[in-house]
Amino acid sequence: MLNVPLDSTYPEIPGAGNTQVRIFSGIPGCNYRVSTNIGAGKRFILRGIDFYSSGNVETNLGIFELDYTIENLTNGCPPIEGGTQLLNEATAYTLFLRPVQKTLSKLWYEDELQKSNKSKALIRTLANLAPTTRILWRDVKSGNTALDVLARHHDLHELSTIEYAVLQGDSLIHQQCLRPGGVYALVIGQDNQGFVSRMFEVTEPNSMSMLWLIPQYVVMTLGEVMFSVTGLEFSYSQAPASMKSLLQAFWLLTVAFGNIIVVVVAELKFFRSQASEFFLFAGLMFVDMLIFMWFACYYKPYEEVATLKRQRNKLN
Structure with a gap:
């Protein structure tokens, strides 16, 4: 899969067969060791106000049963009871640890990762x-x-x-x-x-800033003006009088075929990264440009052909 620098900022959303868990500690000055059944038994330490993220965790039949224990490592800090929490697939969960007077309250909620x-x-x-x-x-x-x-x-x-x-x-x-x-x-x-x-x-x-879209739209607009307008003019001027409308329709039909290609590639999801799709389209356009250049080298304009025919008719 093709990776671009922008991909590194995309959130890792849990999909089917996966779940995620995050744990925040809101207890300053208190360290806790957390033991879980994630993987081969994940253990980590939360130091004061701290944060842990599991990444994607595989579920079984759409559910992961999280077992966890929390060990107090700091004298004078409140003890925290462990427990069991059912985590559904395609969902991210967060556990927030916060003291309430001399006891501890644990808050579970479904997290939102999308930008x-x-x-x-x-x-x-x-x-x-x-x-x-x-x-x-x-x-x-x-x-x-x-x-x-x-x-x-x-x-x-x-x-x-x-x-x-x-x-x-x-x-x-x-x-x-x-x-x-x-x-x-x-x-x-x-x-x-x-x-x-x-x-x-x-x-x-x-x-990246959204302002980087401005030069891209400028280039795309210039390309559309130069390609679409000149293409329509070419299909009209080079067609016989009785076929001008027909050839213009065929020219516009090529746009429809291009849109079909985009829909097929996007819906069948050949690539996980959208950047890979864009590079595919750019490659297809480059091949199309080479084909147009090859035809242009051997193409004879309609006016030139018509002039040669008139000259031959005069000689005959």
């Missing part, structure tokens, strides 16, 4: 603060509040790609510039010294 189709950023706030605490996302430049959520709400929100200050009242928790296409999770905790926060990229932001 925004509006060239914006998607943000989720995961906080272990008191349930009535309000978290404000404020535009640093204008001072306007873009988002006001309760600490225990973990919904996904779409925000413009600017710099934000995350506040609790007048206290600054975090400051971050969001980038287009990124899916973020802001984890917020609190210790004796105040707020502790960390931003995680669940899906990597876009690596």
